[in-house]
Amino acid sequence: MTITPEKKEPGKVESTPLPAPLLEGPAPRGLFASYKEDQGRHVRMAAFWSVVFFVGFGCRFLHGLMIRSPSLRAPIQKIRIPVVGVDLSPAFLVSALVFCAGLFMVYRWQQRPKVAELLIETEAELKRVSWPKGSEVWNASIVVVLSVIILGVLLAVADIFLFRLMRYLILGGGA
Numbered sequence: 334m335t336i337t338p339e340k341k342e343p344g345k346v347e348s349t350p351l352p353a354p355l356l357e358g359p360a361p362r363g364l365f366a367s368y369k370e371d372q373g374r375h376v377r378m379a380a381f382w383s384v385v386f387f388v389g390f391g392c393r394f395l396h397g398l399m400i401r402s403p404s405l406r407a408p409i410q411k412i413r414i415p416v417v418g419v420d421l422s423p424a425f426l427v428s429a430l431v432f433c434a435g436l437f438m439v440y441r442w443q444q445r446p447k448v449a450e451l452l453i454e455t456e457a458e459l460k461r462v463s464w465p466k467g468s469e470v471w472n473a474s475i476v477v478v479l480s481v482i483i484l485g486v487l488l489a490v491a492d493i494f495l496f497r498l499m500r501y502l503i504l505g506g507g508a
Contacts, residue, residue, distance in 0.1 A: 368444045373453035377443055380452060388435035392428045399424035 400406045400422070408420035419425055442448060465473070 368446055368449040369453060373449065373456045376452045376456040376459070377449070381439060381443060384439045385436060388439065389432060392432040392435070395431060396424055396428035399427060 402424075405424040405427075406422055408422050409426075410421075412421040413419070414421055414425075443452070
């Protein structure tokens with residue numbers, strides 16, 4: 334016996350089954366496996382290189398701190414890396430190792446499903462944005478620049494006026 338919407342029993346709440354989660358194939362395996370590698374490519378790349386820039390900046394700063402110590406500055410067996418032009422020192426090895434570990438950690442961080450989904454959704458949202466035309470950007474830039482100039486002039490005039498007023502009031506009008 335089937336119960337149609339007209340013949341439902343009063344007071345009985347009908348529950349609808351929840352849809353099963355979409356199966357997207359097996360989870361990525363391996364150390365360098367990529368989560369949904371074909372989606373969100375541009376945002377992932379921009380995020381990766383932005384974070385790598387800061388990791389490199391930090392490693393360069395770390396190297397600068399470590400070469401202050403004579404024991405970390407001394408080259409290992411007078412070896413010089415030809416392409417980079419840097420002495421192979423303990424400070425360089427430590428900062429290079431930290432940089433490589435940072436690269437690996439940033440890559441692995443980006444492959445976490447939550448982070449990858451956020452970046453994929455970000456790129457999808459950016460594709461839906463209505464970007465202004467070049468002429469609209471130019472006109473808006475002119476309006477902003479002119480507004481800043483006008484406000485700057487008004488503030489300068491007000492500053493000069495208030496300065497002279499205060500000097501007149503404080504010094505008694507004779508300076």
